Amino acid sequence: PAPVEPADGAPSGSEPGVVPLPLSGKSPEALRDQAERLLLTLSEGPGSRPLDLGYSLATTRSAFDHRAVVLATDHADAVRALTAIAAGAPDAAAVVGRTRTxxxxxxxxxxxxxxxxxxxxxxxxxxxxxxxxxxxxxxxxxxxxxxx
Missing domain, CATH: 1.10.1220 (Arc Repressor Mutant)
Structure with missing residues (x-):
């Protein structure tokens, strides 16, 4: 059976195992710059919840043609994958690409x-x-x- 949510609509309290952190930019350089800015944010607040960060990135940012998503299981995963994106390098927890028409x-x-x-x-x-x-x-x- 499906898990039952509380009557007040609040989440049940369990955190997902993997949280997507979506990024986008108008160019490959802009995408790498966004990854660098996000790294600075993570270094200033290592106690922030990946779920909150992923939600904010998905709902408050513009979606441009050059995109990436980091599949973070924890803070260290997010930092490692974002560092790779910022450097233009591959990482197992990151997918980088461009939208197609x-x-x-x-x-x-x-x-x-x-x-x-x-x-x-x-x-x-x-x-x-x-x-x-x-x-x-x-x-x-x-x-x-x-x-x-």
């Missing part, structure tokens, strides 16, 4: 993995579901030839 798709995964074969059962029993799934698969085949 084109069409987008959103996949809401989850509902169905609770029971093995659930999707197959829905496909066999409900023609509307089967038709919609076939349409999605055809679209993916057209956009990602040889990859699905």
């Amino acid at each position: 084109g069409r987008h798709a959103i996949l809401f995964s989850g509902q169905g993995s609770q029971r093995l074969g659930m999707g197959r059962g829905l496909y066999g029993r409900f023609p509307v579901f089967a038709g919609a799934l076939d349409e999605v698969v055809d679209g993916l085949d057209a956009e990602l030839p040889g990859q699905v």
